[in-house]
Amino acid sequence: MVSVAINGYGTIGKRVADAVAAQKDMKIVGVSKTRPDFEARMALKKGYDLYISIPEREKLFQEAGIEISGTVEDMIDEADIIVDATPEGIGAKNLKMYREKGIKAIFQGGEKHEDIGLSFNSFTNYDDSLGADYTRVVSCNTTGLCRTLKPIDDLCGIKKVRAVMVRRAADPAQVKKGPINAIVPNPPTVPSHHGPDLKTVMYGININTVALLVPTTLMHQHNIMVELENPVDIEEIKEELNKTSRVMLVKASEGLASTAEIMEYARELGRPRNDLYEIAVWEESLNIVDGELYYMQAVHQEADAVPESVDAIRALLELEEDNKKSIEKTNKAMGIL
Numbered sequence: 001m002v003s004v005a006i007n008g009y010g011t012i013g014k015r016v017a018d019a020v021a022a023q024k025d026m027k028i029v030g031v032s033k034t035r036p037d038f039e040a041r042m043a044l045k046k047g048y049d050l051y052i053s054i055p056e057r058e059k060l061f062q063e064a065g066i067e068i069s070g071t072v073e074d075m076i077d078e079a080d081i082i083v084d085a086t087p088e089g090i091g092a093k094n095l096k097m098y099r100e101k102g103i104k105a106i107f108q109g110g111e112k113h114e115d116i117g118l119s120f121n122s123f124t125n126y127d128d129s130l131g132a133d134y135t136r137v138v139s140c141n142t143t144g145l146c147r148t149l150k151p152i153d154d155l156c157g158i159k160k161v162r163a164v165m166v167r168r169a170a171d172p173a174q175v176k177k178g179p180i181n182a183i184v185p186n187p188p189t190v191p192s193h194h195g196p197d198l199k200t201v202m203y204g205i206n207i208n209t210v211a212l213l214v215p216t217t218l219m220h221q222h223n224i225m226v227e228l229e230n231p232v233d234i235e236e237i238k239e240e241l242n243k244t245s246r247v248m249l250v251k252a253s254e255g256l257a258s259t260a261e262i263m264e265y266a267r268e269l270g271r272p273r274n275d276l277y278e279i280a281v282w283e284e285s286l287n288i289v290d291g292e293l294y295y296m297q298a299v300h301q302e303a304d305a306v307p308e309s310v311d312a313i314r315a316l317l318e319l320e321e322d323n324k325k326s327i328e329k330t331n332k333a334m335g336i337l
């Protein structure tokens with residue numbers, strides 16, 4: 001059983017911690033925080049040893065009566081691998097520390113591909129991270145694109161993809177982000193960074209994306225248009241997506257006509273935090289017009305890329321050479337369809 005530490009027990013970090021703790025072949029030996037808040041207390045309640053990333057703040061934790069086990073450097077000494085889930089850009093700064101300590105590390109999508117040198121998705125390029133020292137799990141949006149474009153490419157080939165990424169402005173708990181009442185071209189430049197980001201894990205794919213921020217916190221929504229290489233029947237595509245792991249077809253006609261209703265369905269599934277790990281594709285949106293495939297999907301940004309971090313641990317530590325076997329183990333432990 002390998003020992004995993006989480007540097008940055010936040011939206012993603014706490015979900016990865018629970019996902020790792022659910023696995024049979026790995027365990028959590030520590031998580032880190034910078035503030036003695038309710039999340040820190042929850043970490044201890046879950047049985048995770050708590051470490052601090054800013055040593056000068058030790059007194060704050062003592063005054064709050066929150067027991068800490070040491071600094072992040074102490075936590076690293078207990079672990080075989082680090083999952084860095086610190087805010088965008090901080091992971092790259094931590095890389096120097098990880099190198100000096102000689103520990104493998106997994107980063108998240110907020111880091112730049114070029115800063116880490118390798119990016120990861122369980123379905124598209126797992127093998128490239130086998131035995132690597134560092135890799136970067138691509139962001140929730142890019143993970144969402146991978147999950148559905150990969151099976152489509154395998155089935156009938158992809159000539160070109162165009163996608164409009166309608167992104168949530170903030171996570172539900174992020175009270176300082178927006179917009180509250182605007183639609184923001186973000187970035188205003190076209191194409192957005194999502195196309196190049198997808199190419200870091202789906203090599204050679206021809207894609208251009210446009211991205212917006214809208215005042216919602218529940219999910220991202222993607223509008224995808226695919227020029228297909230070979231003719232295919234829409235029913236074949238539906239069948240392929242239906243059997244694809246970490247993807248689910250949903251029907252507007254059955255009351256799943258919006259991100260809000262999909263998240264209500266996620267509540268019914270009863271997973272931790274009502275998380276939806278699967279990419280939800282609206283079945284009615286799947287259509288082929290003049291040889292071009294159209295479809296719409298929704299992405300629970302807080303959760304969809306979390307199982308990929310678990311698979312990335314197996315790849316870096318070479319616990320499982322076959323991505324399909326890792327995906328199966330991760331899914332089984334997390335109750336993923």
Ligand SMILES: NC(=O)C1=CN([C@@H]2O[C@H](COP(=O)(O)OP(=O)(O)OC[C@H]3O[C@@H](n4cnc5c(N)ncnc54)[C@H](OP(=O)(O)O)[C@@H]3O)[C@@H](O)[C@H]2O)C=CC1
Nearest residue numbers: 008009010011012033034035053085086088108110140301
């Ligand atoms: N949120 C999302 O929807 C998604 C985020 N990502 C990516 O995941 C990564 C983490 O994002 P997210 O979980 O949202 O971030 P959060 O802000 O929710 O959590 C960040 C965590 O890092 C800790 N932290 C803050 N500053 C430092 C520091 N200097 N050193 C060490 N730890 C620190 C925070 O501790 P404390 O709270 O105590 O200050 C917190 O535990 C980013 O790369 C992001 O781009 C990817 C997909 C989706």
Ligand SMILES: O=C(OP(=O)(O)O)[C@H](O)COP(=O)(O)O
Nearest residue numbers: 088109139140141142167169301
């Ligand atoms: O939108 C996201 O990544 P993206 O920049 O790849 O679209 C992630 O959800 C992270 O977004 P955030 O940086 O607003 O937390």
